[in-house]
Amino acid sequence: MAKAIMIQGTGSNVGKSMIVAGILRAARARGLTVRPFKPQNMSNNAAVTSDGGEIGRAQALQARACGVAPHTDMNPILLKPQTATGAQVIVQGQVAGHQEAHAFGKNKAALMPAVLESFARLGAECDLIVVEGAGSPAETNLRAGDIANMGFARAAGVPVILMGDIDRGGVIAQIVGTQAVLSDEDNALIKGFCVNKFRGDRSLFDKGRDDIAARTSWPSLGVLPWFEHAARLPAEDVMDLPARARSGGDGIVIAVPQLPRIANFDDLDPLAAEPGVDLRMITPGTPIPAEADLVLLVGSKSTIADLAALRAAGWDIDIAAHIRRGGHVMGLCGGYQMLGRSIDDPNGIEGPAGRVQGLGHLEVDTVLAPSKNLLLRDGVHLPSGAALNGYEIHMGETNGPDCARPWLRLGNTDDGASDRTGRVLGCYLHGIFGSDSFRSAYLEGFGARSSVVFEDQVEETLDALAAHIEAYFDLDALLDAAAEIG
Incomplete structure (x- = not known):
């Protein structure tokens, strides 16, 4: 039976997509059959899939890390912004219409069945699904009807690892503050945290890491250095x-x-x-x-x-x-x-x-x-x-x-x-x-x-990213935290 784990971030652009790709490639190297999943993505950078649909390009890269072709089930809901307040809505790879942001906020819960359907199909063909959240679960104004972060995790019973970004500053507040605004039920799903994009001597953050652990009672799964080859x-x-x-x-x-x-x-x-x-x-x-x-x-x-x-x-x-x-x-x-x-x-x-x-x-x-x-x-x-x-x-x-x-x-x-x-x-x-x-x-x-x-450069970089994960991230703890689905 497949297991799943979810990486959520304290904000957008904290490196979730890249780290998920690295976890998938590293887990694959350990002999696991793996798949990526992002319930809801917002991006105009899409990839065409072999089954005739489109998904976010990050999930296409993550599929490559798994050694499989991209499929629409890997990103069942894709929002493609067309105006400052509206987006084209893609459901399981196909255009489902255009919605303004306020309308999507009211209607997004109706998309959860399609999300769970795609998730279940992926689970039938692999050992492990690594799920990527969108934005931050701390956006409490978006929690009602959420399908991208804790709403999905709760519905699918998927444990969560929370990732912060030290490069933008305030990472202790990012992680501790996220716990402070989440409900007890949502916090119960978080099994650990990690810190991404550290530059310099990581030992200088030992006290900060330990302070986060003490304040949240969540274990640390690692402080990841800046991945120098990300631009490749x-x-x-x-x-x-x-x-x-x-x-x-x-x-x-x-x-x-x-x-x-x-x-x-x-x-x-x-x-x-x-x-x-x-x-x-x-x-x-x-x-x-x-x-x-x-x-x-x-x-x-x-x-x-x-x-x-x-x-x-x-x-x-x-x-x-x-x-x-x-x-x-x-x-x-x-x-x-x-x-x-x-x-x-x-x-x-x-x-x-x-x-x-x-x-x-x-x-x-x-x-x-x-x-x-x-x-x-x-x-x-x-x-x-x-x-x-x-x-x-x-x-x-x-x-x-x-x-x-x-x-x-x-x-x-x-x-x-x-x-x-x-x-x-x-x-x-x-x-x-x-x-x-x-x-x-x-x-x-x-x-x-x-x-x-x-193409060779991308493959070599994914292998280097997997080695980066193995060196600085507690992959064993992540695999232990993953829960059976289905």
């Missing part, structure tokens, strides 16, 4: 992107405008890993650098709103000037749509129904549609013959004269669009820069040499 793993959150970009090094300059609803930005991780690439995230208020070799427009959850934000930042002017100077531009998915002549939203998918003018650098037009394309694709880069693979995750179709100049072949079909110069390209395929042969061929066109085998 695919980024989960847009907040991680500026640091990733700085790791790119000297070489050809690839500028990426950081738009408010940037989505599916996993293409950036392989580029950031290349020593010959200087990947720069461009934030509002900063012009696109004149020395850029390539401007890369990645995906967007709200293409029309992000296009307006791009114009508000003045980047439309910068991109036009970049093209006049002979620069290259590539648009992926939402970025592809922006590069066209128009974007038509007759059904009001992204807001009020209507049509907006695109940047006009590709002679194509987009019509947004209610159905979502979710496909894993294999193909070829036509100019070089390099093999590539990726995925489509978009709502809408794009057509026009520049589609007669494709630069990809996916299956037996030519795909993508390019302008007359061949310097402005667009397509719907995400993930292509993760294909070493394509990335090498494409960068070579700029005089840069690829020196990274990206």
Whole structure:
């Protein structure tokens, strides 16, 4: 019978996703069949699964740590923010509609049966499920109807380990304060705590660790040092992107405008890993650098709103000037749509129904549609013959004269669009820069040499993360605390 344990955090971005991936890889190395599970995630960085749905990309990485393909049961509820107060709701991999935050807060408990159904299916195929919470259980205003943290743990009978982040400061208050605001019933599920992201001499925190244990009566499962190779793993959150970009090094300059609803930005991780690439995230208020070799427009959850934000930042002017100077531009998915002549939203998918003018650098037009394309694709880069693979995750179709100049072949079909110069390209395929042969061929066109085998680097980093867990985290105590489910 499968067992389960849950890692909850004292806040967002405390490192839960990465540590869960490390625990899963370490447990797998011990001979256990393991699976990841996150009841509810909020992210526009999604992965397409083999069963034709989508989940948070962090769970896809965790599935990789387990040595299995991503499945929609690993993240049954995914919220994809479209506005400041609303999100597209994905249930077991498929679009279930759009809800404003206040409505979701009232209705989220109705999603618990789907969460428990997915959890039970995972439990039927493994020895251990490691569950990841979302945000913090100390957000008492969200406790009623909760499906992401203690609400799920209580419903499924899953014990909890609480993780704090010492790098942001106040970790003693983070952990002790969490206990103070939780109910006795919720606190009873917590079987221990750990501290993540410690820099320097860990012995300097011995008294702090012991103070937490004394105040909470929870045992410590470890004080984990900062994992130096974290940037080698695919980024989960847009907040991680500026640091990733700085790791790119000297070489050809690839500028990426950081738009408010940037989505599916996993293409950036392989580029950031290349020593010959200087990947720069461009934030509002900063012009696109004149020395850029390539401007890369990645995906967007709200293409029309992000296009307006791009114009508000003045980047439309910068991109036009970049093209006049002979620069290259590539648009992926939402970025592809922006590069066209128009974007038509007759059904009001992204807001009020209507049509907006695109940047006009590709002679194509987009019509947004209610159905979502979710496909894993294999193909070829036509100019070089390099093999590539990726995925489509978009709502809408794009057509026009520049589609007669494709630069990809996916299956037996030519795909993508390019302008007359061949310097402005667009397509719907995400993930292509993760294909070493394509990335090498494409960068070579700029005089840069690829020196990274990206997939091998990710595997090596997951193994290093598992060793990090074994060295600094009490994995035996975690396995002992796990409870049988079902």
